[in-house]
Amino acid sequence: MSAALSIGAIVAVVVVTAIIGIWGLRISRTTGDFFVASRTVRPVWNASAISGEYLSAGTFLGLSGLVLLSGSDAFWFPIGYAAGYLLVLMLVAAPLRRSGAYTIPDFIHARLDSLTARRLTSALVLIIGWLYIVPQLHGASLALTVIADIPPWVGATTVALVVGGSVAAGGMRSITFVQAFLFWLKLAALAVPAIFFTITLRGSEPEIDPALVFPQDLGPAGLDTYATTSLLIALLMGTAGLPHVLVRFYTSPTGGSARWTTVGVIVLISAFYIASSTIGLIARIAAPDLAAPGVADTVALQLPSRLIPGPPGDLLTALVVAGALAAFLGTSSGLVVSLSSAVSQDLFHGTVTSFRWAAVFCTLVPLVVALATAPQGLVASVGTVFVFAASALSPVILLGIWWRRLTARGAIAGMIVGAGLCTAALIGSAALGPGTGPLPTLLAQPGLWTISFATLTSVIVSLVDRRTPVSADRILSRLHSPERSRGELTTGG
Amino acid sequence: MTEHGAAGPAADRRRGAARPQRERVTSVDAVSARTEPPARAGRWAVGEAETLFTRTLMRAHGRLAIMCLVSFAVALVLVAVVMSRLPLLDAIAIGGVPLSWLIHAYGFYPLMIVWAIGYTLASQRLEGRFTQLVEHE
Structure with missing residues (x-):
């Protein structure tokens, strides 16, 4: 009964996604539609769409799993993810929209007038995107295995097929509507069960000992200052360096609407994280036996049948499964859109046909990786991508927007140092294994020092280089001037 | 490789303003030829x-x-x-x-x-x- 309902929910989500995608296809006509939805997406739709692709398997399934496994430290992840949008709002959203570029590599190229910097950025965008898609596919495998004992490859392949197909068919414009729908589905899929669970737990009054269920050493009192600061800075900066996040701002009509869109995103993702955190707290009360690596990430899927027996529980499980699928689909398709934009603009002159082939290519590579590797903790995997993006791309994007003297060589050096140091730290951390003490902590949470080194490198090399692009003043003027003063309100950008 | 679509609408406008711009055709291995910024200071100068x-x-x-x-x-x-x-x-x-x-x-x-x-x-x-x-x- 439960398995049949859950599979029915999966089929329903796939069918509705396909219908919305096809509807979007009918109104996707131009190249502008494909890449930036013709820059006409209103803040409410855009905020739902951005939230729809931002909230991934990492927070849908992974957050409650991590709260169960390691306590309140897990809450720093959603706090960092949401606060990342505050940084994006204040430093990135409007200028990036006003840049008029299609992708991050476009922006870097226009700002620094360097093909090498552009190609390096494209390579980093691809790496970040692929690294981010892999945990989504792992999450899909995990979910299907839990609900219906389906072989892991089926889940990953289904998500990859739906994502590759819908992106190739409809491009950005159709995906915008798909993403907005997926956000509301994800929110409902956690908020509704959370409300039911709370009512059930209050009604049954289980005898819980707060000191055992919520021990002090796993709570806020056990805060590690360095690890928390480093993680938060990496998550904050990482949001500004994620290709699928930034590409969304190009679809706003103006810089001002890009800002209000970001405010909307902060409100929407906060609501989602509050629901997700509630599931985590309830998991500690109702499912302590699932607190084991690998199993913990399935707790959101298993709670409904544990707390609410019979058909109502089965229905809630089906809803959570539908939401989980929405999480895998939303993030993966957002990433594939931005990767396909970058690949087709860079390698195939940005035509619609090349965008479609790029979508297929950008889905296949992570699928192969996902099928060849075993799932790790979902939150940790996604967190790693944020640290990498924060070290490799974010410093250059921020300096490019705010510092006139950034040069192509400075940017290239910063990206290489950031990416190199972060990779070395992550490999070192994996080799050392978990442990306490300064070195394992520095390697496990490298954001603070890798971002600092990358930024310093960019600044120092730029100052020594002094080849500030001749167009720097013109571009900065474009990035920071309101549309009205440029007479662009009516023409778009 | 050309720089077609390189800077999105900004590039479109540039191309539209003064076509044809053959000097913007470049290639991957011609990066060395671009060590100096393109000579367009006049057109791009900001007051x-x-x-x-x-x-x-x-x-x-x-x-x-x-x-x-x-x-x-x-x-x-x-x-x-x-x-x-x-x-x-x-x-x-x-x-x-x-x-x-x-x-x-x-x-x-x-x-x-x-x-x-x-x-x-x-x-x-x-x-x-x-x-x-x-x-x-």
Whole structure:
């Protein structure tokens, strides 16, 4: 009964996604539609769409799993993810929209007038995107295995097929509507069960000992200052360096609407994280036996049948499964859109046909990786991508927007140092294994020092280089001037 | 390889303005030929007044952003210190969950929303003043 309902929910989500995608296809006509939805997406739709692709398997399934496994430290992840949008709002959203570029590599190229910097950025965008898609596919495998004992490859392949197909068919414009729908589905899929669970737990009054269920050493009192600061800075900066996040701002009509869109995103993702955190707290009360690596990430899927027996529980499980699928689909398709934009603009002159082939290519590579590797903790995997993006791309994007003297060589050096140091730290951390003490902590949470080194490198090399692009003043003027003063309100950008 | 579509609409406008632009055709292995910035200073030069204007606006925007980020960081640290260093919050439980855990799970999002709205309104005012100044000129 439960398995049949859950599979029915999966089929329903796939069918509705396909219908919305096809509807979007009918109104996707131009190249502008494909890449930036013709820059006409209103803040409410855009905020739902951005939230729809931002909230991934990492927070849908992974957050409650991590709260169960390691306590309140897990809450720093959603706090960092949401606060990342505050940084994006204040430093990135409007200028990036006003840049008029299609992708991050476009922006870097226009700002620094360097093909090498552009190609390096494209390579980093691809790496970040692929690294981010892999945990989504792992999450899909995990979910299907839990609900219906389906072989892991089926889940990953289904998500990859739906994502590759819908992106190739409809491009950005159709995906915008798909993403907005997926956000509301994800929110409902956690908020509704959370409300039911709370009512059930209050009604049954289980005898819980707060000191055992919520021990002090796993709570806020056990805060590690360095690890928390480093993680938060990496998550904050990482949001500004994620290709699928930034590409969304190009679809706003103006810089001002890009800002209000970001405010909307902060409100929407906060609501989602509050629901997700509630599931985590309830998991500690109702499912302590699932607190084991690998199993913990399935707790959101298993709670409904544990707390609410019979058909109502089965229905809630089906809803959570539908939401989980929405999480895998939303993030993966957002990433594939931005990767396909970058690949087709860079390698195939940005035509619609090349965008479609790029979508297929950008889905296949992570699928192969996902099928060849075993799932790790979902939150940790996604967190790693944020640290990498924060070290490799974010410093250059921020300096490019705010510092006139950034040069192509400075940017290239910063990206290489950031990416190199972060990779070395992550490999070192994996080799050392978990442990306490300064070195394992520095390697496990490298954001603070890798971002600092990358930024310093960019600044120092730029100052020594002094080849500030001749167009720097013109571009900065474009990035920071309101549309009205440029007479662009009516023409778009 | 050409730079077709390289800078999106900006490039489109450039191409539209003065076609054909054969000198913009380049290739992957011709990067060395681009060590000097393209000779287009004349067309791309920005007036001194505009540069000054933009820099003033940029600085104002930057100051506002940094002020908001720093004040948000202070608020975040304050809440973090309160929830992690006050044993009293561990002793008070609501629905079986210690208050310190509840603050950690829910307490930071309202701060973000308040700061986000405050910043956006302030930046709107800033840009409104800038636009008025431009229109007066």
